[in-house]
Amino acid sequence: MLTKAGCQQRQQNLWNQLPDAIDWVLIGDSRHVQYFCGFRVNPVSFSADQSAALLLTRDGQSVLLADNFTRRTAAADVFVSREAIESWYDHTHSVINRHHALLNATRQEIPKLDASSGMIESEAVSVQIADELNGVARNVTIDGHGQSLGTIIRQLRRSKLPDEVVLMQQCMDAGTAGQTAAFDAVRPGVTELDVYLAIQAAAQHAADQVTVLYGDFKATNAEVFKAGGLPTGYRLQDGDLMILDFSVVIAGYRSDFTNTIAVGQPTAAQSDQADACISALTAAEQLLASGRACSEAFDAANDVLAERGFPGLPHHAGHGLGMEHPEPPILVPQSTEILQVGDVVTLEPGLYQQGTGGMRFEHNYLITDDGAERLSHHHLGLQRP
Numbered sequence: 028m029l030t031k032a033g034c035q036q037r038q039q040n041l042w043n044q045l046p047d048a049i050d051w052v053l054i055g056d057s058r059h060v061q062y063f064c065g066f067r068v069n070p071v072s073f074s075a076d077q078s079a080a081l082l083l084t085r086d087g088q089s090v091l092l093a094d095n096f097t098r099r100t101a102a103a104d105v106f107v108s109r110e111a112i113e114s115w116y117d118h119t120h121s122v123i124n125r126h127h128a129l130l131n132a133t134r135q136e137i138p139k140l141d142a143s144s145g146m147i148e149s150e151a152v153s154v155q156i157a158d159e160l161n162g163v164a165r166n167v168t169i170d171g172h173g174q175s176l177g178t179i180i181r182q183l184r185r186s187k188l189p190d191e192v193v194l195m196q197q198c199m200d201a202g203t204a205g206q207t208a209a210f211d212a213v214r215p216g217v218t219e220l221d222v223y224l225a226i227q228a229a230a231q232h233a234a235d236q237v238t239v240l241y242g243d244f245k246a247t248n249a250e251v252f253k254a255g256g257l258p259t260g261y262r263l264q265d266g267d268l269m270i271l272d273f274s275v276v277i278a279g280y281r282s283d284f285t286n287t288i289a290v291g292q293p294t295a296a297q298s299d300q301a302d303a304c305i306s307a308l309t310a311a312e313q314l315l316a317s318g319r320a321c322s323e324a325f326d327a328a329n330d331v332l333a334e335r336g337f338p339g340l341p342h343h344a345g346h347g348l349g350m351e352h353p354e355p356p357i358l359v360p361q362s363t364e365i366l367q368v369g370d371v372v373t374l375e376p377g378l379y380q381q382g383t384g385g386m387r388f389e390h391n392y393l394i395t396d397d398g399a400e401r402l403s404h405h406h407l408g409l410q411r412p
Contacts (some may be wrong), residue, residue, distance in 0.1 A: 028278050029065040031106040040183050042085055050144040052176060053133070054081045058279060058350045059148065059180050066091055066105045067279050069239050074100040078129060081107070083135055090136055094128035102278075111136055147178045167360050178312035184349055185356070186369030191280065191349070192393060192402075194269040195371060197234060198282035199391060199402045201275040204233035205240070206286050206405035209291035213269045213288040219244050219258035222269065230275050242273030242283075246290070247385035254385065268384040268409070272375070279350050282403065283373050285389035296383045300337070301409050304388050307331040307376040308407070311344055311358075315372070315392055315399035321362040328376045329360070337378055345374040348391060370394040371402070 041052070041063070047219040054060055060068040060081045068074050079093035079101075089107040091098075094115035113135075115128035137145075187195070208229035212222045223244045231238050244258040246267040254270070265271065272285035289297060307328040314324045325344040333339060346353035348371045356364035356372065366372070372394065377387030388407045406412045 028102065028104070028190075028194065029061070029106075030190040031065075033188045034062075034064050034106040036188055037183065038083055038087075038089065041083070041180065044179050044183065045146070048144060049085070049146055051082065051084045051140050052145065053137070053147045054083065054176070054180075055148050056180075059177070060091075061279050062180070062184065062350065063236065064089060064091060064105055064107050066093075066101050066107075069100045070239055070276075071294065072100040077125065080129060082133075092129060092132040092136065094125060094132070096125075096384065097129075107357045114217075116353050118241055148180075152189060162261055181355075182238055184354070185347065186367060187349065187393070188369075189373055192371070194278055194280045195282065195349070195391075196402055198275045198277050198280055199284070199404070201230040201234040201238060201277070202282040202284060203403065203405045205230035205273065206271065206284070209269075209271050209286070209288060210411040213263065213290060215265050218260050218262050219246060219269075220260060222263075222271070223258040226271065226273065226300055234275065234277060236277070239276035240273060241276070242284075243270050244273065245270050245377070251381050252381050252383065252385045253379040263290045265382075266294070267291075268293075268386050270385060270387055272387055272389065273353060281348065281350075281352060282391060283348050283352060283389070284361055284377055284391050284403040284405065285377075285387045286405060286407055287386035287388065287409060293409045294383070296380075297386075297409060299335075300378050300380060300383055301388070302384055303332055303335040303337055303375045304386060305407050306335070306377055307340075307344075308374050308388055308390065311374050311376070312390070312392070312399070312401075315366065315374075315394060316394065317366055317368045317394055319366050321358045321364045321366060322360055324358045324374070325360050325362070328374070332376065332378065337380075340376060341379060342377065344376060345372050345389075347372050366394050368396055400405060 074097045078095040082090040091107045091110045098323050111132045113128040113132035205226035212225035227240045243255040245254040249268045267290040269288045274281040274283045310331045311324040311328040328344045328402040329339045344360045345358040347355045375389035379385035
């Protein structure tokens with residue numbers, strides 16, 4: 028989970044980006060509330076999709092704003108100065124629109140502040156509060172460019188702090204357990220859903236907790252060579268290729284890596300295609316370093332496929348990863364982004380060929396001062412090593 032030191036550092040990083048005239052900010056995007064204080068509603072609970080807000084002041088104070096039931100479904104350890112919890116349901120009275128409880132909690136705090144010195148995140152559930160206050164800044168200008176508070180926070184999120192990397196490594200380890208289990212699960216006669224359930228069980232046991240697992244769990248073959256999405260009742264057959272491109276989500280952070288497994292013995296054409304994809308990934312991996320252009324990694328992977336006689340990459344070579352999917356930077360041919368220390372990125376070259384099938388292979392990396400550290404450790408290949 029996120030740490031107190033990490034949350035405090037992220038708050039300070041935000042204040043370092045804001046003009047001195049801004050003394051307080053109200054944050055409503057649930058990912059950003061978590062980012063700064065560790066509060067996250069359990070997605071597998073009766074309060075899933077409910078919102079909280081976070082009030083930060085320049086003097087280092089922080090106030091969590093939520094209704095009582097939303098608060099119950101989050102971890103006990105939340106790194107704030109205090110909590111302003113509004114009763115929504117008390118087992119005695121009727122309830123009204125749950126959103127009003129959060130608005131009421133917010134209204135109790137905002138009047139204590141100078142409206143002209145504050146910012147409200149434009150995406151916030153509490154945006155209604157801004158409509159009730161005159162003079163609240165919705166945007167701030169940095170380096171001559173008008174940017175919303177949400178945009179500034181998303182830019183800060185690119186550079187992962189150590190507690191975020193630890194959390195993402197837990198996601199990677201759980202995902203590796205799922206990819207390992209897939210070699211036993213993928214065989215003729217089983218369904219895509221059977222494979223998903225085997226991966227889910229392995230990942231959750233490795234994480235030692237209930238996790239969210241999403242992604243592509245699809246079979247491709249000579250006729251259906253491009254497929255993606257959640258698993259179905261389709262039964263695997265000899266000659267199929269099973270693409271397993273999935274993410275394990277723990278406390279809002281995620282992994283995202285892929286392997287493709289042959290159902291039965293792979294053909295020579297399938298093996299050649301897999302070798303080309305893995306070689307493309309290896310070539311792009313050599314260019315992962317702070318200061319390198321994202322487009323260079325794309326070009327490196329694309330060139331390997333072309334040299335092997337295959338079409339170019341039909342999608343990005345990779346992307347950033349963290350609290351969303353995908354995040355900046357994006358590794359595409361016309362990218363203007365530069366890799367920076369703290370980026371967590373994927374590399375995922377793929378080929379989808381009629382007569383052979385579709386496949387994709389992917390690892391995750393942390394950009395460091397010395398280059399890149401690979402965070403995912405699953406085997407890449409159509410067959411068990």
